[in-house]
Amino acid sequence: MQEAISFLVKKEPIFKNLQQQYSTFFIPSRPSGxxxxxxxxxxxxxxxxxxxxxxxxxxxxxxxxxxxxxxxxxxxxxxxxxxxxxxxxxxxxxxxxxxxxxxxxxxxxxxxxxxxxxxxxxxxxxxxxxxxxxxxALQSPDIIPLGDIAVVNTIKELFDVHTKEEMIALSENWKPHRTMATFMLWHHYLEKRNRKPFV
Incomplete structure (x- = not known):
């Protein structure tokens, strides 16, 4: 987890800002099946x-x-x-x-x-x-769910990127740790709206 955060923080100033703002991130999990x-x-x-x-x-x-x-x-x-x-x-x-x-x-x-x-x-x-x-459930390390409204809205807000094609291109920079990027985006989305984790 820390390796993925360090990678993203070095690649992207906005993730560095999120790390400084929150220090830790909610990492959800569910049983497979x-x-x-x-x-x-x-x-x-x-x-x-x-x-x-x-x-x-x-x-x-x-x-x-x-x-x-x-x-x-x-x-x-x-x-x-x-x-x-x-x-x-x-x-x-x-x-x-x-x-x-x-x-x-x-x-x-x-x-x-x-x-x-x-x-x-x-x-x-x-x-x-x-x-x-x-x-x-499977803890796949490199998934960016661009069908998720929270992820999409947070990317729009933080990166000023608005089309799916632009989001895909942007997320290429986050490989092979796009799942951790997703966790950071979700965390910001929930914190900003004063909402509890959704798992």
Missing amino acids: FVTLCKLILEQQVSIDSAKACFLKIENLLGEVTPETIIACADEDLKSCGVSRQKILYLKTLSNAVSAELDLESFPSKTADEVRNELIQIKGIGHWTIDVYLIF
Whole structure:
């Protein structure tokens, strides 16, 4: 972690400013596996608090959240937990994939690109979900989630860069430590808004 921060601070004055301002950064993590992917699906385009409340209702309903219990659960019961029709489809598609051929336990030994290529095949799992899973659950060191509104808005604010193409070009300078750059950007975003960490 310190090596990545030192690299970024030397490469980019704005990261040096962030280090001087905060000294330490919140480094989120989550367990790898099915449950985390389910939670990320629920978190798509809603607040973290709303998604957490929804997952707790599902957990109370099912007892244990597994591919088998999701598949066996009636859509109406999931809907009563606050899950939209679209996300019910996504959860069941993921559950069926894991029950069939998707080996989540193999992911820690695979490259980020290999994981992305497998997950992107599943309806309802896009690049934001994959990026956050790679960062939080697999600790991939070089991920910049440019589908994340907090990251995008903070880059706009700090670097005066506004298009995705410009952001990609900018982030090339942060390789191979773009995940730590993401943590620093997230930390600033939350601190500036006086918000708690979102994991």
